[in-house]
Amino acid sequence: MGTDDIRPQYLATGSGESPADHEQLDLIRGVLAESSTWEEPPEGVVDGLFATIAREGHAPVVETAAKRQRPPWLLAAGVVAAIALLVIGVVSVFDEPIAETVVAMTGTNLAPAAAGVASLRPTPSGWYIRLDVSGLPAAPEGTYYQGWVWNDDEGVSIGTFHLRDGDDAVVLWSGVDVAEYPAISVTLEDEGAGPEASERIMMKGRFEELSEG
Amino acid sequence: MDPEVLQRFRIGDESAVKAVYDRFGGPVFALSMSILGEPGLAADATQQTFIKAWRAASTYDPERSFSPWIYAIARRTAIDIYRKRARLVVSDQVDVVSMAPGLETVWEVFEVRAALDQLPDEERQVVKLSHFDGLTHGEIANQLGIPVGTVKSRSHRAHQRLLVLLRHLEEM
Numbered sequence: 001m002g003t004d005d006i007r008p009q010y011l012a013t014g015s016g017e018s019p020a021d022h023e024q025l026d027l028i029r030g031v032l033a034e035s036s037t038w039e040e041p042p043e044g045v046v047d048g049l050f051a052t053i054a055r056e057g058h059a060p061v062v063e064t065a066a067k068r069q070r071p072p073w074l075l076a077a078g079v080v081a082a083i084a085l086l087v088i089g090v091v092s093v094f095d096e097p098i099a100e101t102v103v104a105m106t107g108t109n110l111a112p113a114a115a116g117v118a119s120l121r122p123t124p125s126g127w128y129i130r131l132d133v134s135g136l137p138a139a140p141e142g143t144y145y146q147g148w149v150w151n152d153d154e155g156v157s158i159g160t161f162h163l164r165d166g167d168d169a170v171v172l173w174s175g176v177d178v179a180e181y182p183a184i185s186v187t188l189e190d191e192g193a194g195p196e197a198s199e200r201i202m203m204k205g206r207f208e209e210l211s212e213g
Numbered sequence: 214m215d216p217e218v219l220q221r222f223r224i225g226d227e228s229a230v231k232a233v234y235d236r237f238g239g240p241v242f243a244l245s246m247s248i249l250g251e252p253g254l255a256a257d258a259t260q261q262t263f264i265k266a267w268r269a270a271s272t273y274d275p276e277r278s279f280s281p282w283i284y285a286i287a288r289r290t291a292i293d294i295y296r297k298r299a300r301l302v303v304s305d306q307v308d309v310v311s312m313a314p315g316l317e318t319v320w321e322v323f324e325v326r327a328a329l330d331q332l333p334d335e336e337r338q339v340v341k342l343s344h345f346d347g348l349t350h351g352e353i354a355n356q357l358g359i360p361v362g363t364v365k366s367r368s369h370r371a372h373q374r375l376l377v378l379l380r381h382l383e384e385m
Contacts, residue, residue: 008372012343028379031318031325032344036246036255038329041238045260049234052264053227128317165281171317 103184105205110188111136114203118184127174129158131186136202138164139188146189147172148197149181155197156181160189182207219275230267233283236330238263241287243326247319248291258294262287284323321382328378336371339364 006019014029031037101121107114116133131147139145139162147170148155159172174181184207188200214236221229241262245255265286266273273282329337342353350368354361 007376008369011376012368012372024382027318027321028325028375028382029344031321032340033347034247034322035345036250037243037322037326038341038345039242039246039252039255041242041259042252042256045242045256045263046231046234046238048260049230049263049267050227052260053225053230053267056268123317165277165285171320 101207103205103207105131105133105184105186105203107135107203108201110200111202116203118205118207120178120207125173127176127178129172129174129178129184131170131172133163133170133186133203136163136186138162142191143188144191145202146187146197148185148187149174149176149178150183150185151181155185157195157197158184178207214279216275219273219279223270223273223275225267225270230263230270233266233279234263237280237283237327239330240323240326241283244284244287244319244323245291247322248288248295254294254298255291258287258291261294262290265290280324280327284320287323288319324379324382325375328375331378332371332374336367336374339367340371340375343368 006017007021007025009016010019010022011025011028014026019025101119103118103120105114105116105118113135114133115135116131119130119132121128129147136145144160144162146160147158149158150156156174156176158174159170161170161172163170178184184205185197185201186203187197188202189198214233218229218232222233238259242255242259245258245262246252249255249258262283266283269286273279329340332340338357339353342348342356343350348356350361350364354364357364
């Protein structure tokens with residue numbers, strides 16, 4: 001059976017010869033089995049949407065993201081709140097506790113206006129790392145940002161992003177234990193360049209102690 | 214989506230908003246259900262998402278892909294609704310807002326649903342009966358009144374098509 005046949009077969013059945021990207025296909029199979037994937041929005045949704053449009057008339061012209069820079073005090077308040085979360089340690093989701101560590105990240109001289117926090121928590125498949133950043137511009141065309149965790153000897157990539165469609169939270173994953181790789185950074189990379197980290201470090205942070213459990 | 218529709222969407226054209234809803238209403242609702250878990254809340258999140266998108270239509274850059282733009286609005290809207298319901302006061306000074314469940318796969322949910330909505334109806338039906346209802350090819354054939362061979366060929370075509378539509382997930 002060729003590769004072209006193996007993947008649809010595996011996606012369809014979850015059995016047989018396992019393709020190299022079987023974890024991704026397992027994830028898709030999981031989504032396909034969820035009821036939420038298949039449910040239709042009620043008719044009232046579109047009715048309400050057009051009732052609002054009729055009531056409000058023409059769509060307003062909204063100021064661009066560039067004009068909506070957050071004031072520095074607001075960012076500082078966010079970092080203080082994040083550090084408070086670090087002190088608290090455990091965040092609860094309804095009745096289910098989730099241990100989460102929050103690390104402040106700062107911009108380097110290549111991105112002095114950048115700041116934010118990295119929220120980390122262990123999951124069965126690796127470390128979930130969410131970056132909430134502000135002041136980091138969209139990666140120029142032909143480039144992208146790459147997240148890394150580091151120990152004294154080496155860095156491990158935790159994913160790439162570009163921020164060209166806004167500054168929504170960035171979700172990255174680490175397959176190595178971040179307790180062993182306690183430094184985190186974001187570099188600017190050129191498309192088509194090699195797998196090594198460039199020296200253009202835009203943001204960095206370090207977690208001294210991780211709360212697990 | 215058709216670039217001409219997206220250009221009209223940018224100026225708030227109602228027929229373009231309807232076209233966008235027809236294309237992304239399902240994925241946005243699936244994403245909202247994934248985060249909120251209740252149809253009523255998910256419907257509210259879906260409606261709010263498209264109202265926000267319509268209000269912010271002029272900020273959409275038509276040279277960028279539309280899907281991540283509407284996804285970002287939908288995700289934030291659902292999380293905001295979740296937070297309003299899940300706010301927990303853990304001390305006198307600090308109001309901690311918890312993280313919604315299911316966020317790790319919410320992009321996949323959105324993209325998988327968008328891909329499913331692009332399948333021909335008869336292929337989509339086979340995929341649903343197989344994955345969601347857990348039926349075998351033989352059971353699907355009985356239920357639909359078609360030969361097993363037809364079910365197999367539809368299933369193979371559907372999964373091939375899904376892999377093509379979802380190939381960008383592998384690059385993330």
